[in-house]
Every structure is written in structure tokens, then in C-alpha cells.
Amino acid sequence: MNPVNTDTIRPSGREALLDHEARLVYEWAVRHRRVEPADRARIARDLGLTEARCRRAVDLLAALCLLVRRPGAERDCYTTVGPEAAVARLTGQEEARLRLEEAELGRRQAALARLRAEPASLAPVYRSQGGGSDGSVRLLEDVHVLRSAAESVVGAAKEEVPAIRPGGGHPEKALAQSLPLDLELLARGVRLRSVYQHPTRFDPPTRSFAELVIAAGAEIRTRAEVSAQLVVVDRTTAFVPARPATGGALLVREPSLVAYFVRVFEHEWSQAVPYDTAPTAARTVSRDVPDVIAVLLAAGEKDDTTARRLGMSTRTCRRHIAELLARLGAQSRFQAGVPAEREGLTVPADVRADVTAPR
Structure with missing residues (x-):
């Protein structure tokens, strides 16, 4: 069987692939067990269609594998196929391609993990030889380093992740990236509490995100004004803003500083009101x-x-x-x-x- 290019028949928006004319032609074909070039004038007459509209419907049914060419027959001589068999023909190759892409994605993710692990394995050597600070406060110089560190630290959380997230609405891409991790943490029993600002209640992407994580067990409150961005993990590690021009941050493990940031969060939390859109x-x-x-x-x-x-x-x-x-x-x-x-x-x-x- 020749491969089916589904891109050529994919509808735009909510438009149906099979319109009324195609359904009528398929019903006629099932009743007569065939569609041949000589039948098109009859089909058009029986169904009240023009030959051009009839030809279009036949081509669409063939593209959807509801009509297939009879073995050994001339071109455009078709027999009908049941919907289940048509679906198997139509999607089989696409599903196989997706499985190959998923396998390739898994391979690339594993390679990326190894790429991260190799340089990271030298961190103890760097610290033991006096490199950097004592590790209690570390500068994450740009947003890429911050994202990698945050994913690692937050992803390993065992108890709670309180956070203050300023802004009237959060980027939809960032919300989509954080949703799987948040849901995974909640499924593991990690308590997630966040303080947003009031306008997020009226920002559609942020509101949709909030409703999803709240349904999974997260707690969200809002205030008119909040302090700077803050994320604390298990009361042992905090991320606070630094280097605004590059999107960097400080990773803080000094216990007294982390305890201070926890008090900042608890103050904001006590003054905020539970998230609701009513x-x-x-x-x-x-x-x-x-x-x-x-x-x-x-x-x-x-x-x-x-x-x-x-x-x-x-x-x-x-x-x-x-x-x-x-x-x-x-x-x-x-x-x-x-x-x-x-x-x-x-x-x-x-x-x-x-x-x-x-x-």
C-alpha cells in the first residue's frame, strides 16, 4: 500500500474531514460494492451532485482509505473498506513514525543527562581545591544555569516548596514547562504553596494553570503587592533574584538566610487570600x-x-x-x-x- 500523506487531508480548525457529500458517496459505494470511473456519472445523477463534486468526494474517501484500489484493476477502480480497517491503514504508519520519534527523543534526553552529569561530577574536586565559595551562597549567572539548578533542586524536593511569584500573568510557555514537574511533586506528596499577585486571577493562561495544580493539591493565594521572586525547597535551599539583566539568581544554603526567607514567605502567605475566580x-x-x-x-x-x-x-x-x-x-x-x-x-x-x- 502506498503511504498516505495525512497532512494533505488534515482539516483546519474544527472543520470535519468527511463532509455530507463524501458520506453520501461512501454510502452509495458500500451499497454497490465498488466505485469505477464509469460509475461517476451515475453517482452524480443518483445523489444530485456535479461530476466534479463527486470526483472530489471519491478522492477524499480514497485519501482516507475508505476506498482502496482493487488488485489488478485499472486506475480509479475502487472497492469499499470498513471504517475500522480504514483507520488501521490510515494511522498505522503515522503511529510507527511517532514511536520512532519517541525512541529518538528518549535517546537524546539520556545523552543530555550524561552531558550534565559528566561536568557536574567534578564539583566536589572544584570545591575541595578552594574553587568558588563554600557553597552556602552561589551565584547562578544566567537564566539557563538557573533553570538547570532549579529543576534539579526542586525536582528532588521531599517535603515542601513554598514560592512567591510576582507578576500579573506568567508566560504560557513557562507555565507549560513547570506543570509536569508540579504535578509530579504533588503526586509524591510534596506540599506546594505559592503566593501570586491579584491580577493573575484574570490572566487566562495563569488561571488555567492555577486551577489544574489546585485540583491536584497545590495551595495558591494572592496579594495586591508581593516581595521579590522567591523559591524555598525543604527549608534547606532558597533561590532569590540576582543579575536581573541576565535572569540570574542566588542559590542559598546558609541555614540562617534560608530561615529568614521562610519567614518572608510565611508573612506574605498570612497576608494573602486564597485563590479563587468567583x-x-x-x-x-x-x-x-x-x-x-x-x-x-x-x-x-x-x-x-x-x-x-x-x-x-x-x-x-x-x-x-x-x-x-x-x-x-x-x-x-x-x-x-x-x-x-x-x-x-x-x-x-x-x-x-x-x-x-x-x-
Whole structure:
């Protein structure tokens, strides 16, 4: 059998491969056990089609292996094939090709693992001869080194991975890359807690990712403003930002520093609200964001700085500022100072909570 090029018959979008005309022609062919060149005029007449439309339907059925050429017969003399047999003919070679590609991918992944392992095996020699630091704080100079180290350390987690992830929405590619590892960690019983910013609730890729990992057991909360990016693994290792231009980070194993970063996370976690996309959650975050904006305005922050700290666009931030001024009945930011202070908005939310909490 000649190979079938499925690329030539693959539909675009949600378009069906088999249209109504092709189905009618297949039904006619099954009833008459054949389709020959001399039959096309009859098929067109019986089904109310033009010969060109009939020819197109026959070609499509042949491409899908629902019609196959009779052995020894002239060209375009076909007999019908059942759908199950057609599927086997059509997909058999494609499945075999995919199996070969999977085997090749496995071979390349194994080679990559060996490539990583060989230089890494010299790390004890490097440290024993005084190379680098004592290992308690190590600079990962760019995003590629960081990604490799993070995959290794996080992938070996046994108990928990708390993380602070700033930004209003996370890149879809990065989310797709981290999803398998997160699901694997959750399946092993590792506790995953993350603090995001409020706008992630309204970013479709981040929201889809969050809902998937929450369903698998992860815990996610959000705040209007969070501290810098932070990942802690089993309370023994932390990753914190460094070298912003190259996307590098510090890998920290010094116990006192790691303990400090754990306290930073726990503070952020205690001030955050559970992740939800329901209307009640939207109302909660819509009250929280203006309060933080009031604090930042009182501190004299510019619009673009405020927007960056809140993980939103400058345009969205300015809309929130306008709504805050209208709520306070102020015509300018200067005029907003007195009513904002009177309402206690210029005091950070976590401080207000501490002051008003019952003793």
C-alpha cells in the first residue's frame, strides 16, 4: 500500500474531514460494492451532485482509505473498506513514525543527562581545591544555569516548596514547562504553596494553570503587592533574584538566610487570600488593590512604578487611581491625601491589621 500523506487531508480548525457529500458517496459505494470511473456519472445523477463534486468526494474517501484500489484493476477502480480497517491503514504508519520519534527523543534526553552529569561530577574536586565559595551562597549567572539548578533542586524536593511569584500573568510557555514537574511533586506528596499577585486571577493562561495544580493539591493565594521572586525547597535551599539583566539568581544554603526567607514567605502567605475566580473573590481583590495604591501614592510613587509593583499595566493602574480619587471625592492626588489618611488608607494593610487586631 502506498503511504498516505495525512497532512494533505488534515482539516483546519474544527472543520470535519468527511463532509455530507463524501458520506453520501461512501454510502452509495458500500451499497454497490465498488466505485469505477464509469460509475461517476451515475453517482452524480443518483445523489444530485456535479461530476466534479463527486470526483472530489471519491478522492477524499480514497485519501482516507475508505476506498482502496482493487488488485489488478485499472486506475480509479475502487472497492469499499470498513471504517475500522480504514483507520488501521490510515494511522498505522503515522503511529510507527511517532514511536520512532519517541525512541529518538528518549535517546537524546539520556545523552543530555550524561552531558550534565559528566561536568557536574567534578564539583566536589572544584570545591575541595578552594574553587568558588563554600557553597552556602552561589551565584547562578544566567537564566539557563538557573533553570538547570532549579529543576534539579526542586525536582528532588521531599517535603515542601513554598514560592512567591510576582507578576500579573506568567508566560504560557513557562507555565507549560513547570506543570509536569508540579504535578509530579504533588503526586509524591510534596506540599506546594505559592503566593501570586491579584491580577493573575484574570490572566487566562495563569488561571488555567492555577486551577489544574489546585485540583491536584497545590495551595495558591494572592496579594495586591508581593516581595521579590522567591523559591524555598525543604527549608534547606532558597533561590532569590540576582543579575536581573541576565535572569540570574542566588542559590542559598546558609541555614540562617534560608530561615529568614521562610519567614518572608510565611508573612506574605498570612497576608494573602486564597485563590479563587468567583465574583466574591473579585470583589475582595477590588477592595484590596485601591488600598495598596493609596499607600504607594502617599509615598510619592509614580504610576509606572506603582503598576509594576502591583503586577498590572500602567493603563489599568491609572484607572484604579481615577476610581480611588472619585471614591475620596478628590480632584487631584494632593487633595486625596487628607481623606485617604482619615480613612487609614495611607497605612499599609498588614500594619492596619496588626493595630486593629484584638489583643
